[in-house]
Amino acid sequence: MGSATPHDDAASEVFAICPAGELPLTDECRHYEGKHEVPWDIQKFVINDLYPSDLWLTLFRYFSQRYSIFSWYDEGVCLTDDAWFGVTPEPVANAIAADLQDSDPSKTVLIDAFAGAGGNTIAFALSGRWHHIIAIERDASTLACAQNNARIYGVDPAMVTWVHGDSFDYLHTLVNRPETLHPALRLDIAATVVFASPPWGGPGYRSDEIFDLRTMQPYNLEQLHGAYHLMDHVLFLPRTSDIRQIAGLAPEGRKIPVVQYCMQGASKAMAAFIPAKATFR
Ligand code: MGP
Numbered sequence: 581m582g583s584a585t586p587h588d589d590a591a592s593e594v595f596a597i598c599p600a601g602e603l604p605l606t607d608e609c610r611h612y613e614g615k616h617e618v619p620w621d622i623q624k625f626v627i628n629d630l631y632p633s634d635l636w637l638t639l640f641r642y643f644s645q646r647y648s649i650f651s652w653y654d655e656g657v658c659l660t661d662d663a664w665f666g667v668t669p670e671p672v673a674n675a676i677a678a679d680l681q682d683s684d685p686s687k688t689v690l691i692d693a694f695a696g697a698g699g700n701t702i703a704f705a706l707s708g709r710w711h712h713i714i715a716i717e718r719d720a721s722t723l724a725c726a727q728n729n730a731r732i733y734g735v736d737p738a739m740v741t742w743v744h745g746d747s748f749d750y751l752h753t754l755v756n757r758p759e760t761l762h763p764a765l766r767l768d769i770a771a772t773v774v775f776a777s778p779p780w781g782g783p784g785y786r787s788d789e790i791f792d793l794r795t796m797q798p799y800n801l802e803q804l805h806g807a808y809h810l811m812d813h814v815l816f817l818p819r820t821s822d823i824r825q826i827a828g829l830a831p832e833g834r835k836i837p838v839v840q841y842c843m844q845g846a847s848k849a850m851a852a853f854i855p856a857k858a859t860f861r
Contacts, residue, residue: 596753596760600744605728608721609658618643619661639664648843650699655732658725663697666779668816672841672848673703676814679839679851680773681709687812689767692716693747693776698726700777700816705735713740714765716747741765747776751807774808777816791818793825805829809857819847826852 592598612618618640642649642664649669650657659667668676677700680690688711692701695715704713717723723744730740741764743750750765751774758766781797793801804815815826819840830836834855840847 591762595762596757597743597745597750597765598762599764600723600742603720603724603727603742603744605658605724606721608660609725609728610660611656611658612643615640615643642667645669650729652732656728657697657732658728659697660719660722660725662719663722663725666694666777667697668699668703668777669843669848670699670703671843673699674707675841676700676775676816676839676851677703677707677709679853680704680814681707683709683773683853684812687771687773688712689714689772691747691751691767691772691774691811693751693774693808694778695726695742696722696777698729700775701726701740702730702733702735704775705730705739706733710739714743714750714767715740716743716745716750718744718746720744748803748807755810769811772811774811774813775816776804776808776813778804780818785818785820788818788820790822791820793817793821801825801829805854808854812856813854815852815854817850817852819850821850821852826854829854831855831857 610617619636639661646653646657648671649664649667651670690704690710690713692704692713692715695701695717698715701713701715704710715726717726723742727742731737743765750761753761754765754767755769778799779797780791785791785796801815805813809829817826823838826836826838829852836855837853838850839853840850842848
């Protein structure tokens with residue numbers, strides 16, 4: 581396990597952002613083996629049917645779906661409680677990776693801007709489509725889970741460089757001051773695609789008939805697109821996202837393909853494949 585370039589204390593004093601190296605699993609990295617291990621207050625709410633907390637009920641529901649989220653769950657897949665809310669189910673992650681399989685071959689590097697527990701990074705790495713993947717996660721425990729899960733799925737450690745940090749900082753530095761990045765993180769922007777599966781502000785998005793991407797929390801569509809617009813980018817968004825807002829991001833004369841990803845006949849989410857606004861050649 582680990583990253584393409586192990587963490588090095590001396591390097592972290594010299595460069596603004598460095599690869600993370602291998603992070604230890606923490607108490608927040610959990611592998612629940614049964615419903616009895618899911619935190620007690622979820623079960624109490626379910627059993628007694630007391631004013632259920634949406635958040636905890638949702639976590640309980642996700643745990644019940646664990647094998648469709650990670651088919652190798654029993655091999656020791658770990659998640660933080662927060663990570664359950666944004667993890668992409670394995671069939672969806674594989675379908676997105678497959679949809680990028682025949683994309684522009686001049687793009688060889690993929691940045692997973694919100695790596696979470698690693699579901700998408702694993703699918704992209706196993707697809708064999710990318711020469712290199714940069715997977716960024718802000719929370720150390722969640723990143724440790726992602727590294728653990730990638731190891732379980734047999735991802736080649738040389739394929740993924742993990743970054744413990746903020747993907748907006750990283751992208752800003754990549755575009756404006758690449759020389760301050762660790763050499764393993766300096767990418768050719770023209771050869772790079774960004775994949776972003778950001779938080780949507782919790783499960784509340786499900787009550788909106790049309791989800792307003794201008795009000796998405798903590799990052800709205802404008803912030804996401806603003807950070808990624810120099811590169812082709814894929815945004816993984818709520819299934820009811822306002823298509824007109826996405827269409828407004830199309831560069832002159834270009835279209836934005838949007839795909840709904842379904843499981844058991846129902847959409848789980850959509851992805852928008854957005855071309856770069858400028859080319860760097
Ligand atoms: P869901 O809210 O559990 O809807 O999320 P579901 O399962 O269709 O609800 P049901 O009532 O029909 O059963 C569906 C999928 O959306 C999840 O599996 C995640 O892949 C994704 N997802 C959900 N949330 C809240 C987020 C999020 O905040 N960010 C990201 N990136 N994905 C999310």
